[in-house]
Amino acid sequence: MAISPRQGLAAIDYYMVGISKLPGWDDPVKLSSNESVLGMSPAAIEAAQRAIPDSHLYPEVDTEILAEALAERYRLNPDWMAFGPGSDEVLQRIVNTFSGPGEELVHSKNAYMQFPIYAKVAGATPVAADDNDFHYDVDKILSKVNNNTRIVLLANPDNPSGSCLSAGEIRRLHAALPGNVLLIVDSAYDEFAGADDYESATNLVHEYDNVIVTRSFSKVYGMAGLRLGWCYGQPQYIEVMTRIGPSFPINTAAFAAGIEAVKDTAHVDKVLAHNRRWIEELSRQFTTMGLKVYPSQTNFILVGFSTEAGKTASEANTWLNENGIIPRQFALDDFSNKLRFTVGKDDGMEKTIAVMREFLNR
Ligand SMILES: Cc1ncc(COP(=O)(O)O)c(C=O)c1O
Structure with a gap:
């Protein structure tokens, strides 16, 4: 008799990734996966290539070097970062760490389609709040928060809508959350947000102890194929995230490329x-x-x-x-x-x- 997956996992649908091939076209115009068409920084490509010959060794990389580069670039604290193979993995790890059976994760209904999957994998229940024509509705999100809520998960800016919550909206949402609810802000597209009233959620991490932000090297840095993501949170969260994470969270090439990518403004x-x-x-x-x-x-x-x-x-x-x-x-x-x-x-x-x-x- 085949062994069944843990309860709840069998019912999870595939996350549908964008298609990349078209029969009869060798080089189609692929506009389906939010990658960067300008690719990686030339310095990052060179660094990745230099790293390949040592790839028979486990990547006992000093993540501090990458953290320092990010800290300088974004004026953040290098000790408040944890890394993983893509922000997708980091997000799943955070949700696994802070929610479980009997607990709820609230998200906006047309938000990044992995959000309900993260909740289900953790054994928690995803709860979708209605939006306002593909713009998050702070009041509707708050109306879903109850005693079982452990996490509110937002993508800011959001995918697939491309919409963004203003600093005022996100701060109003945070202010109305009970202190025991974790606000996770998935900021994979942070660098693209140019609205005057946009604020990077890393500011909230400095001010409050119930906020974690995730960031990606797949978008503006064009490193989707190398898989590198990180999160920013207060040390008590970073410590547990690091402790329960992969033994080697960053591969050798991604690490070398990441440092150069951040520096190549x-x-x-x-x-x-x-x-x-x-x-x-x-x-x-x-x-x-x-x-x-x-x-x-x-x-x-x-x-x-x-x-x-x-x-x-x-x-x-x-x-x-x-x-x-x-x-x-x-x-x-x-x-x-x-x-x-x-x-x-x-x-x-x-x-x-x-x-x-x-x-x-x-
Ligand atoms: C909103 C959002 N979050 C997270 C991710 C995952 O990015 P990564 O490549 O860092 O895993 C994506 C990728 O498309 C995304 O659109």
């Missing part, structure tokens, strides 16, 4: 300028085509389609795929007439705009 500036330009241009073009564009503080935009036959998201997706372009489609009711587009290279963006115009003018 010129590369980051280039990525941010490219991103800003195309977020603005795509938003403008899609809006003039009559599509609904959700304001984005990230490296992608969510777009709503018409329900008119021949013009739906699903038909647009087919048309785009036939023309070698891969946007992101989600198999969820709330997203049934939406597509998400990650910022790509200049030629890929120009082609996307032209192909979308063709689709809508057919």
